[in-house]
Amino acid sequence: MINYKRFLTLIVLAITLSACGNAAKRKVVIVGSEPQVSQKADSEKAIPSASNVKAEAGDEEQTQELAALTYDAAPVEPDVNDDPKQLLGINTDALKDLLGTPSFIRKESPAEIWQYNAKDCVLDLVLYDAVTSYVEARDDQVRPMDNRTCLRRLLLSKQ
Structure with missing residues (x-):
């Protein structure tokens, strides 16, 4: 019985010491x-x-001394409506109010293509009878990209 108690004491001691890790x-x-x-x-x-x-x-x-914990919060982006569907069906005046003057306008009768440049993307808007009917975004390597992402970049760059 005494050997059992010694063995149990050694096991408890070993577990306790191993829990300390590199405490030394x-x-x-x-x-x-x-x-x-x-x-x-x-x-x-x-x-x-x-x-x-x-x-x-x-x-x-x-x-x-213990270092003071600092909380470096990521800057909060302004809340913008980046839904590309809002661009569909609006006229040129509303479009200029929302996005500003386009970087490039190409006229191909009966349509006009307005092009807006944002960071690493280009947003093309196709207008028929001065009303937006189609939206398409592409990256700087002319690959298609998400319209919402490009519109968000464009709206944030205008603020």
Whole structure:
């Protein structure tokens, strides 16, 4: 029975020590108090209590302050209506109010193609009888892209 208790004690001790990980390498600094030394027999060394350990590098004491936690929030983009369907069926005046003057206008009777440039994309609007009937976006390598993404970039660049 005694061997069983010793074995159980050793297992608990081993689990406890393994849970500590690299606790011996960690630097613990208690600011404003001195380490308390437990009193042992004269033949034993005095051992500081675990709650008041000061780490030392060589003979010099090193103190570290905890870094203040900072929260760097990502800048919030303004809320814009980036639904490309809002462009369909509006006339040229409403289109200019919303997107400004186009970068390029191409007339191909009976249609006009208004082109707007945004960051890394081009938005083409096809107008018939001065009313928008088709929207298409492409990236800077002339590959089709999401209309909403390009319209969002365009609207944010206008603000």
